[in-house]
Every structure is written in structure tokens, then in C-alpha cells.
Amino acid sequence: MTAVWHGRVYGRGVGGPVALDARTGADMPTRPEAAPLLVNAYAGLILDNNQLSSYPSGG
Template structure:
């Protein structure tokens, strides 16, 4: 698990995975990343020793 935000659980397996916290059902996300930190404004993603910021939505 990398982060939890507003009922979504972000993690990594062979790639990024997002699940509903109540049902454990897979959820779509764009971009397909697993953030390490999420706020109401942005999600921070660490990839290949670089930190990226993506706007949060919905």
C-alpha cells in the first residue's frame, strides 16, 4: 500500500492498483500511478528516483 485517500487504496503489484476501500473492487484511475502522498490538490508519485505531482480529481 502506498496511500489511502477518500475511500481509495493505492498500491503497487506488477503495476499500480487502485481499490475501493470498502469492497476491495478495482477502480479506474488516470494517470495510472500509485501515489505515495495524496491531498485534496495533488498526488505525489515517486518513479525512478524522481518525484512527480499530478492533480487530484473526483
């Protein structure tokens, strides 16, 4: 688990980043581009190879 925001749990798995429904644990319908460390209504912050990036939040 890397972050939680509005009913979604973000993390990294063997196949890459995942987003799960916080109540049921089911996979969310769209796969995230990355597993954010911090998320808000506007952006998610990603740390990859010591480089900090932001992605727009969606849905």
C-alpha cells in the same frame, strides 16, 4: 499499498498501479496513472527512480 485517500487504497501490482475501494476491496472503475505516496484534494506525489513528481487528483 502506497497511500489511502477518501475511500481509495492505492498500490502497485504486477500489471502496474491500482486503486481499490477501501470498504470492499473492489477495483475502482478508472485505473490510476501512478501509485501515489501522498495524496490530498489537489495532487498525488509520485516517487519514481528517485524523481518526485505530482499528478492532479481526480474524482
